[in-house]
Amino acid sequence: MMTMHGACGRCGVELRPEKNAVTVAEMSTRGALALWMADLWACPVCKTEILQGFGHHPFVYASDTEGQAEIVRVLKLLKESRGWLIPVWVSPGEREQTPPECYIKELRGEERSGT
Numbered sequence: 675m676m677t678m679h680g681a682c683g684r685c686g687v688e689l690r691p692e693k694n695a696v697t698v699a700e701m702s703t704r705g706a707l708a709l710w711m712a713d714l715w716a717c718p719v720c721k722t723e724i725l726q727g728f729g730h731h732p733f734v735y736a737s738d739t740e741g742q743a744e745i746v747r748v749l750k751l752l753k754e755s756r757g758w759l760i761p762v763w764v765s766p767g768e769r770e771q772t773p774p775e776c777y778i779k780e781l782r783g784e785e786r787s788g789t
Contacts, residue, residue, distance in 0.1 A: 680724065682717035689715040689724065696758040697748070698725060700732065703768050706745050706761075708732035714760070725760065 680689045692714040700708040713727035736742045752759050 679715065680726070682720060682722055684722060685717055685719040687717060687719055690718050692716040692723060693758055694727075696725070696760055697752060698728070699745075699749075699759060699761045700764060701761045701768070702764045705736075706749070707736050707764070709734040709745060709748055714758070725762070 679691075681687060682689060694713045695711050696714050698710040698712045699706045700710060710732045711729050712725045714723055714725055716723045734741060734744045734748055736745050749759070751757070
């Protein structure tokens with residue numbers, strides 16, 4: 675029986691949870707704007723991934739100096755603990771316009787831990 679978690683449009687099979695509570699960085703050309711928690715789901719056949727189950731609000735928002743410092747602190751902790759971090763750009767064109775020093779490395783494949 676199909677649940678309401680979604681299905682892969684390519685393969686037509688139900689998505690499966692890959693990892694709960696991943697950190698998602700809302701990115702712009704200015705760097706990370708906010709950090710959210712979400713769940714990562716994947717197609718067991720083609721490995722297409724989607725993020726869903728976002729919280730109602732970001733857990734850190736870079737609206738002021740304190741917020742920006744907290745984002746830097748959380749990103750440092752994630753890097754040290756090899757936590758899961760997925761950058762998502764505010765608009766599709768901004769990824770190409772974002773200076774490389776603002777990128778947050780997306781953890782994929784062999785680099786993922788915590789499963």
